[in-house]
Amino acid sequence: MEDRARALFSFGIIADVQYADIDDGMNYRGTRRRFYRNSVALLRDAVRHWEETRVSCVIQLGDAIDGYNKSRDASERALDTVMTEFEKSSADVHHVWGNHEFYNFSRDSLMASALNSAGRAGAGSDRAGSDLIADDIYAYEFSPAPKFRFVLLDAYDVSVIGRDASSEKHQQAMTLLQKHNSNADLNQPPAHEKRFVKFNGGFSAEQLQWLDAVLTLADQRQERVTVFSHLPVHPDATDSICLAWNYEELLAVLRAHKSVVIFISGHDHDGGFCTDPTGVHHVTLEGVIETHPDTSAFGTVYVYEDQMLLKGSGRTADRVLKYPREITVSE
C-alpha cells in the first residue's frame, strides 16, 4: 500500500454498531450471531485507532443502537453509551440514520438528538450554518478538505418507519410498499424485488434533485465526491433485500456526474463491494453487530489525489479505490 503519511487526509467509517445491553442473539434468519453488548467495545477500539491515525472525520453509517432497546425502555441509555465512545474522538463524527434509529426514535426526536450531526458540516458546506436540505430531510453535504466533498443521504426519506403515520410521505411509502409486497407482515420480503420490505425506504424527488444540484456544482468545481447512505444502491454490492427502494433513480444521478468517486453504505452486515461501469466504487461496510469480539469491522480511508485506500480492520478488507476519471484543468 502507498505511503499513508503522504495522504491528503483520512477518515474513519463504521456501520451497524446496533448496541444493546442484552445477551448475544441471532439475526432473523438464524444464520449470523449478533454480539449486542460487545459491539460498543469494538466501537471503542475503532475510535482509539482513529485517534492514533488522526483522521479528519468519522462517518457512522447508521443503526448505532439496536431496535431491542425500544421495548426495554433503554433507547436513551443505549444512545448515551454509544455517544460516550464517539465523544472520545477529537475528529468530528457524522451520523447517517438507519432503520434502527427509527425503531428507537421519531424523526422529530432524532432531529433534536446527538445523532443529528448536520451542524458539524460548518464552513465546508455551501449553506450557511450547514442546514439540512429541508426541515425534515436528514441529508447534508460538506467539504472535508479542499477539492473533496462528502454527501450524507437520508434513505428513509420516503419510508413507513421513518415518517409519521399521518404524513403524506408515509402514505406514499405505504402505497409503494403494498404495490410490491402483498405479505401480511411487510418485513417479509416478496418473491421478486425483495427490497420492498418495511425496514427499507427510499429517496424523495426533492432529495434526488438536491443531490443532482450538489453534484453539478461539484463537477464545475472539479471536486471528488464521496456519498454516504445507510442503504446500498448498487445490486452488485449487496444482497437484493438490502437495496434502497428507488436505487435505480439514485444510481442514475450518481452516473450523471463525473465528480462522484465512491459510494459507501451499511445495512448489509455481510458487507459487499463492486465497481460500477462508470468506475464509481460501491463499498458496503460489514456490520459491527455481527462481528466476533475477537476481531473488528471498520475502515480507515486514506485520500490521495488519484485514489483512496481503504485500510480495513478485522473482517473489512483493504481496497484500492482509483478515481474513475482524471481531472484536468481543461475539463
Ligand SMILES: Nc1ncnc2c1ncn2[C@@H]1O[C@H](COP(=O)(O)OP(=O)(O)O)[C@@H](O)[C@H]1O
Ligand atoms: N424475512 C423476514 N420476515 C419477516 N420479518 C423479518 C424478515 N427479516 C427481517 N425481519 C424483521 O425485520 C426487522 C429488521 O430486520 P433485521 O434483520 O433486524 O434488520 P437489521 O439487519 O437492520 O438489523 C426485524 O424486526 C426483523 O425481525
